[in-house]
Amino acid sequence: MSEEREMETGRCFVCKREFTYDPREVITFLIDPETGVPPGFSVLGTMRPAKPEAVARSTDEPLCPDCLDMAERYTDQLNAPPPRWESWPPNGN
């Protein structure tokens, strides 16, 4: 008995590349089609309260492995301690 995987084809919401994915394993994001970002995010990347109507019109969009990889690296950077600036802030003798 062989397990058949039902693959789906979709368009990555970040790079717009078409890719094939396993719907049971793909990472999806809830995307507001009006802004192109998840409800609750502004286009500037700042948070704001998610409006119910924005959530209602949003759909789950798949994220391709490449962009997932980049997103994870970006998250790593966000979680990393801030860089040390040897001369900042200035001590101002």
Ligand SMILES: [Zn+2]
């Ligand atoms: Zn992508």
